[in-house]
Amino acid sequence: MTFEILDHDLHGRIGRIYTRHGVVETPALAPVINPLKSPFPLEYFEKYFKVDLVITNAYIIWRNYGWKALEKGGIHGLLGISRPIMTDSGAYQILEYGYIDVDPDFIVNYQKLIGSDIGVILDIPSGVRETKYSVKWSVKETIRREVRASLLYMEEDKERMLLVAPIQGGVNLDLIRISARSAARLNFDIYALGSPTQIMENYDFETLVDMMAVARANIPISKPMHLFGAGHPIMLSLAVALGYDLFDSASYILYARNERYILPEGTLRVSEIRREFPCECPVCSSIDIETFNNLPKEERISKIAQHNLYIILREIRLIREAIREGTLMRLLELRSKAHPYLYRALVKLRKYVKLLERSDPITKPSIHGIFIFDVNSTYVNPKIVRYREWIKKRFFSERPYALLLPAPKIRPYHSDKKVREIIRILKNGGVYPRNVDVLFYSKIFYLVPLELCEMYPLSQFEEGFIKIEGENLMEIIKYIIKFIKKRSYKRVVILQSEDWPLKFFKELERRGVMIVTREDIKRIYQYMT
Ligand SMILES: [Zn+2]
Known part of the structure; x- marks a missing residue:
């Protein structure tokens, strides 16, 4: 050798x-x-x-x-x-x-x-x-x-x-x-x-x-x-x-x-x-x-x-x-x-x-988080790109409903107060965890299932300024639609967020996703049965 x-x-x-x-x-x-x-x-x-x-x-x-x-x-x-x-x-x-x-x-x-x-x-x-x-x-x-x-x-x-x-x-x-x-x-x-x-x-x-x-x-x-x-x-x-x-x-x-x-x-x-x-x-x-x-x-x-x-x-x-x-x-x-x-x-x-990522077939979990400076970082970092591909192909679930929540600033996402409140409402309504996939939509990772949000690098990153518009926005929309289609949900509900352009929600609505706002949260479980 x-x-x-x-x-x-x-x-x-x-x-x-x-x-x-x-x-x-x-x-x-x-x-x-x-x-x-x-x-x-x-x-x-x-x-x-x-x-x-x-x-x-x-x-x-x-x-x-x-x-x-x-x-x-x-x-x-x-x-x-x-x-x-x-x-x-x-x-x-x-x-x-x-x-x-x-x-x-x-x-x-x-x-x-x-x-x-x-x-x-x-x-x-x-x-x-x-x-x-x-x-x-x-x-x-x-x-x-x-x-x-x-x-x-x-x-x-x-x-x-x-x-x-x-x-x-x-x-x-x-x-x-x-x-x-x-x-x-x-x-x-x-x-x-x-x-x-x-x-x-x-x-x-x-x-x-x-x-x-x-x-x-x-x-x-x-x-x-x-x-x-x-x-x-x-x-x-x-x-x-x-x-x-x-x-x-x-x-x-x-x-x-x-x-x-x-x-x-x-x-x-x-x-x-x-x-x-x-x-x-x-x-x-x-x-x-x-x-x-x-x-x-x-x-x-x-x-x-x-x-x-x-x-x-x-x-x-x-x-x-x-x-x-x-x-x-x-x-x-x-x-x-x-x-x-x-x-x-x-x-x-x-x-x-x-x-x-050719030399690096399995992501080496690093003690260092990922630094994401701008939207370009999210396209060239193989740790991010690989995650997106992996979740699109491999995430398996037989639940008939999906609820998409905006990724909160707090990490891991499930420790965010508002997220915990929504989970409590879903549980009290008898639809979680049996009926509904809770997923976070993110400008970096696109979709993060609640159960996986502690996985590397989903909580181990620092972000700078990520602006999503034009082609980049369309890429995320297409990604989400593909993800949904592959899993034949009865209904997909998305909670609107001010941090995302209105076009994002309009495009998803046009493709059959139901839009809800903060006011609808109290009875969100009604849409999951
Ligand atoms: Zn010198």
Whole structure:
């Protein structure tokens, strides 16, 4: 076994990848190392950043060291790093320069010979602005190379290099699907979504969600998934929630070169920081802004790069802890407010709720309640969506009448004073519990049977501002009507509430539901016999 899943929340997982130089705990971010121009000494990666995994480029190593890399003790000797090392094959250079002068079989073999722990086959990245014809070709050629690599390098050897198969297709979801399915059949150790870098640079997170979801849905759950080039903390939780386990990024250097200072919720220009660094990482807490501004440029870049990496790695730890605690959705919603396009991406997750709960077949009751900020939270949180589906299909009752009450603010609902009064009236009238299903109508859960209102998460949530109108209102109406029809009640009575639009009641009345008001409550049992 090369990958083991220990815990999960949404489609995010805590996992372990076993390599020949040790275990990588996932989700993990591998900082990109260029041995020729690192902004700080390479020993820092193990000594201070304590990363499980780094990534370097085998093509650059080959161009600059050739076979001498072997004399230097392979990739670990060359970089002076004892932890697992992943190598990329040069596909990124193809994206940059259009071509590289190395044979695809050779570069995989070279990665193996220099002792890489995780190697990547040399795929053909699909550029975002390419025609569909040329993207099709890149997918086809990548598949051909994957078939070859699987025959040549996937030996039954426990000590072998793990091999990554990239998935291509650009923004064409049909091609991503084909690419993923073909690669999945070859049983690689790790899969990767290739070349979304341009999409991320444009902050097109909605398209990224589509690409990530389609690729992930077509790769078995048991396989770890890598996202190439994703290194800004604002979007890592989104990718993890969709089932991505590994990331690599040069962003800490690239941002630093432009003197851009990464924060969990965005980026600042260092020149905009006037008085103090808003950070307590070892770098920022050891220097004041004035001293920093007087440093030579190279030293400033080195310090920002270190700060950036601290922030990115801290986000990864935060994500791992959120998975353990079952609060990944909360972190995801928090980060989605970092940029309007990220919020759009969060809303887009509605389309992929089934995927979000794929790793999580049974809802993990969490000690933390659900936070529901607005109506969009109710569509993307699988714990809510799953409950709605479950109750619609599984709630079983043979009682001939149903009484729908507005969900009170007090929880559990049955402890509300007005609810208890209504139950007393029903009991005195001799219709409860024998004749009538008491259900609460809710903007979040739609329908909650009285008997189940203590079940997780029906009482364990906090709501912000949930406004129901238009399409959303129609969805609840349709849901309730479907629920009623399936159970062939003799009569369904609903108690009107001022918190809901009049249209809600009118539409239900039109479909045969009887409307009552607070004044009718005293003799409500009359309608239940
Ligand atoms: Zn800092």
